[in-house]
Amino acid sequence: MKVNGGRRRVLAAIPALAGAPWIARYAHAQGADLGAYQSAKVNWRQAEGETITVAVIPAGYFNALEAITPEFEALTGVRVRYDKVPPGQIRQKAILDLTAKSGTYATHAADPMYYDLYVSNRWIEPIENYLGDSKLTDTAWYRADDIIPAWRGANSVGGKLYGVPFDGESTLQIYRKDLYDAKGVKAAETFDEVVRNAKAVHDPDNRVWGAALRGFKGAGQNMYIYPSIFRAFGGEWFSGGAIRVNSREGVAALEWYVELLGKYAPPAVRNWNWPDLADAFSQSTLGLYIDANTSASVLNNPERSRVLGKIGYARWPKGPSGKRVSSIWNWGFPVNAALSDKAKRATWLFIAWATSAETQARTSWKNKGTVKRLGLNRLSLWRSKEFAGLAGGLGANFLQASIESMQNDLDVDWRPKMPQWPAVGETMATAIQGALVGQQKPKEALDEAQARIAQILKG
């Protein structure tokens, strides 16, 4: 009897132990002020008791969200579990879950280019279902229209929104203001000036290279930069309803890319993704690179950066077509169609909470942690005084270039929106790298990509 009693006591203690971390998180949330959310005319507790799993990538901006998630749990009674999947695998894991219709991930950090694929398989639901339901959304409080329009456009299929942008970026010229000033050049306004500036500061003997761009193969790497060049050269992805990647403009754009990297970039650049570029720039070895504005926080890390106070930012230069074209990137949250109704409501409440102006602020300047997010999803926040205080120290012209870029340079047709994007993007990435390393001439590489894409689309 004695033994039994002991075991029973141990068994009784197990759930208590398992619940302990949650209790600790809950206790943390007790102190938080939920008034800003409770002013919304919506019943936050309508999905109480539900547990949802959210797949995100291991990144500071999602960590900041995770850190204040106990507030959401206290507000709604919905429990949230995060599954951190590296960026290289999150698309595949999400697709695996969506094809199996297992509903493992209630929502996940989604790539804008994948919505066409998701929607053609009916794996996710239109956000309108939730935005338009007054029981689920207080439109006056949520202000969906405030979310950066081009990001919403990028996450839409057939005019319908399928994923709410949580965090995003635009691409900017990031340059060494001190080197530019010393040579008497200004941030490039045209593509020719990019080459001219690169030439002016290029000094490989002293370990300074004129310019660099992502060269690594991948839909999210070199095929993240090339589309901006392609569109700025006047390229159109579709002609007569069919995709066309080897147009005259496409070839000219790739030739420019190949020439710039071939002449003025460190030799290893063809295998570089953005962290490699940010490292090289931080180590004071690059005059210019064009990449995400959110890298600014990495470049200003006082422990690792040797270029503090020497950084300048500018919008993309104008291409031969007269257009400046930034990337449209955001991590959005869609609603998995395989969920139960109650879980869908819980998921929507989570998405509405995470993408609301208040949570965006709480993960940015209001955040007590070390990471203060930059990629906020609303222009009103970008223009706020508080955010300006945060962004002011990042380098010359950061805030203005970012805002102008997000207002004017976002182009919804930046990349070809189509369900076959995973195959098309990969094919293009391979072709671009083939040209960058000199395996093929730009024209040959694009002709081959065109032939292969035609074959893929035939099925």
Add this chain to the structure above:
Amino acid sequence: MPRPAAGREERRFALALFLPAFLLLVATTTLPLLYLVWSSTQRIDLTMPWLSGFAGLENYAKLGADARFWQSLQLTLVYTGATVVLQVAIGLGLALLVMQVRSGQALLRIAAILPIVLAPVVAGLFWRSLVLAPDFGIVDFLTRALGLGSYNWLGDPQLALVSVIAIHTWQWTPFAFLVLLASLAALPPELYEAARLDRAGPWQRFRHITLPMIRPAIVIVVILRMVTALSAFAAIFAATGGGPGSATEILNLYAYRLSFTELNIGYGSAVATVLLLITLSVAFLLFGLRRAR
């Protein structure tokens, strides 16, 4: 009478020991393989779900016109041939050399095991970021110190192929070395005594005694290494991702890319099935050769 009963009991006991492992193997290897073959006869392209259905041999028929497939096949053959020849040649050379070492053989054997115990993906990353990286890598440091200049080992199409062959050879030569060393150590010294008395030179002794005697070991090494090389994936994936362009994209990587990046699972399965058939036929052929002697 007791003997057959005991035999039956023995058999039953053997079966009981054997079944769990067998069922586990069926569940984890045979069933997925059958599923792979089944998928290869289907049209499963997640990016075009409206086309899904039975495809018969259509996926295989498409291979004929797919230039990337033929390029990958060619790369697979070059990669496999080169890595196996290098492993056996270097492994045998090292083994012969180490046989001459009187003391400290055990230490050398331990050192040889080190690359093998690394996960291939770690080997790939290690080579990519520490050994072959331009400017920072060990190899680049050496070539520059020797006045040979700086090379972009993983960024140049030809050099990248050489590099991934080098990575695989580096990691797996110790295996060939250890097996061959063991079989050299087992050779009877009397034969060599006799050969010396007959005034056979070192080359003759190697050619007519050593090689024939360790032939079975060499064949086993070749078979095992070929099968591993044909199914190599992680080290290349980590070092070059099949690039630059498609310069190091062997069949395995191509099948992976088709299925999991381009999401054309039916066609990707067909490519994987072809690789499976190639691997099986190579293994059967070599085992046949071994038996013929």
